[in-house]
Structures are given as structure tokens and as C-alpha cells.
Amino acid sequence: MLVLTRKVGEQILIGDDIVITVLDSRGEGVRIGIDAPRGVKIQREEVLRAVTEANLAAAAADAEAADALKALLQSGAVVSTDATPGRRGVEVDPAEPRPADA
Incomplete structure (x- = not known):
């Protein structure tokens, strides 16, 4: 892993077409901007983990x-x-035990 120190306004270049810019630094958080081609997926790890x-x-x-x-x-x-036209369903014999009751 490459570890860099950047100041507000400074950039990091990845390959020929991805630019990361430090926009702001507040307390323990940093705002960054990412300029990349539309085909490049950019996702926050915690959001991807939650969706998974x-x-x-x-x-x-x-x-x-x-x-x-x-x-x-x-x-x-x-x-x-x-x-009934347009409907699908089943009728269940009430005398039969349901799987949850078995």
C-alpha cells in the first residue's frame, strides 16, 4: 500500500485518467474528489459491504x-x-398441518 501525505488542493494521479484531489480537511475527516472515466466503478467500501x-x-x-x-x-x-383468471394461488386443506406446525 502506498501511503501519501497531501494538502488541500493537491492531487494524486492513478494511471493516465484518474485524478484524486484533496478538497478539504476537517478534524479526522478528509473530503476528496475523484475524476475518472464513466466506466470506472467508484464505491465506498462500507456501502458495498452493506449491500453485499x-x-x-x-x-x-x-x-x-x-x-x-x-x-x-x-x-x-x-x-x-x-x-380465477389473472390470479394464481393455492387452497390449503385446513386439516393438514402446516410445515411450521409439524
Whole structure:
């Protein structure tokens, strides 16, 4: 890792087309500006981490919902499908235990 000390207004060049400029320094924070081609992704690490964690949680929830539906279908609790045009659904026999009750 390259460690540099820069003052407000000074720049760091990365390659031929990325320029990082120190805009302001306040307390323990530094404001920087990044000039890069549109095709270069620039993301804050903490935002990327939060999105990744949310995606993993959503994928786990989807897997749990799929497992619950699979268990419901395998239990034989599905009696018939809803034939209303434009709607999809199932009717469940109330006498059959739900997977969560089993």
C-alpha cells in the first residue's frame, strides 16, 4: 500500500485518467474528489459491504421460503389451484398441518 501525505488542493494521479484531489480537511475527516472515466466503478467500501450483506440475507430468506413451499407441496396440503383468471394461488386443506406446525 502506498501511503501519501497531501494538502488541500493537491492531487494524486492513478494511471493516465484518474485524478484524486484533496478538497478539504476537517478534524479526522478528509473530503476528496475523484475524476475518472464513466466506466470506472467508484464505491465506498462500507456501502458495498452493506449491500453485499443485504443480498446474502435476502438470498437466505429466499432459500428458507423455497424450503417452506417445498415442504408444503410435499405434505400434500395443496388441494387445488385458484382458477380465477389473472390470479394464481393455492387452497390449503385446513386439516393438514402446516410445515411450521409439524
